[in-house]
Amino acid sequence: MGFSITTLFGFLIFLTLSGLRLDREYQRGVIFRLGRLQGVRGPGMYWVIPVVDQKAQIDIRTKTVNIEPQETVTADSVTIRVNAVLYYRILDPAKAINKVESYDMAVYQIALTTLRNVVGQNILDDVLQNRDKINVKVQEIVDEITEPWGIVIERVEMKDVEIPPGMQRAMAKEAEAIREKRARLIKAAAEQEASIKLAEASQNISANPVALELRRLQMLTEIGAENNTTTIVMMPSDFINLAHRWSGIPNHPSNETIQPFNPEVRFVPKTPQPENP
Numbered sequence: 001m002g003f004s005i006t007t008l009f010g011f012l013i014f015l016t017l018s019g020l021r022l023d024r025e026y027q028r029g030v031i032f033r034l035g036r037l038q039g040v041r042g043p044g045m046y047w048v049i050p051v052v053d054q055k056a057q058i059d060i061r062t063k064t065v066n067i068e069p070q071e072t073v074t075a076d077s078v079t080i081r082v083n084a085v086l087y088y089r090i091l092d093p094a095k096a097i098n099k100v101e102s103y104d105m106a107v108y109q110i111a112l113t114t115l116r117n118v119v120g121q122n123i124l125d126d127v128l129q130n131r132d133k134i135n136v137k138v139q140e141i142v143d144e145i146t147e148p149w150g151i152v153i154e155r156v157e158m159k160d161v162e163i164p165p166g167m168q169r170a171m172a173k174e175a176e177a178i179r180e181k182r183a184r185l186i187k188a189a190a191e192q193e194a195s196i197k198l199a200e201a202s203q204n205i206s207a208n209p210v211a212l213e214l215r216r217l218q219m220l221t222e223i224g225a226e227n228n229t230t231t232i233v234m235m236p237s238d239f240i241n242l243a244h245r246w247s248g249i250p251n252h253p254s255n256e257t258i259q260p261f262n263p264e265v266r267f268v269p270k271t272p273q274p275e276n277p
Helices: 002-018 093-098 103-120 124-129 131-149 165-207 210-224 237-247
Strands: 020-023 027-033 036-041 044-047 053-059 063-073 079-090 151-162
Touching (some): 020 027, 027 093, 053 093, 063 103, 079 103, 079 124, 093 131, 103 131, 103 151
Antiparallel strands (some): 027 036, 027 053, 063 079, 079 151
């Protein structure tokens, strides 16, 4: 009698210990009793009926999926290779186990297909310049598909875009041409502004002849600042103008009058005179 009680007591202890389960903070246990879903347990320690209950353990931490490089054709018929990384997390472990056979493979395949489709709907410039919009679009589409599985897509990021070498050279030439155009426009604007300033300066100098003398003195100061042996003899402009008036030479070559070419002038042949008999 005492042996039977001891055996029964030992069996109860074994049954109790064999039914204990322990999950960490980031783990959940999906319990099936005789094949039917009973609920989600954890984290911590809990007890299930041995043999009758079965447990499927799920990790609810954020998972990282590396989408391998794949070739795709953009909307402007350029073949490129893109790869990305996807972050997702399980919100409902029961749905992740019962709604899809392998949720990790399902998420990878749907992200791969969606990335190719979204990139194919955009031109190359949008893929290179508006990656954030493409990332958000892919995230929204994949998250909508995985929502019935109890999975939320936290983020999608394109890592790299490989462009063919010929297209890279063409883009480099285009960028160089744009920069050259910008440089020429800036130079032309500078020349235009400088011409306006020079015209204003010439009007001021013509109105005040003394300003020309000050400019000459400033030029002498600039020349004298350098260590050279150049000797310059300056003569007042009044003396030069007076000498021109005495000699009758115009003050400036621009005052000379040049006769324009007359295109109506033609050579008339000379009429032969009759010889004397």
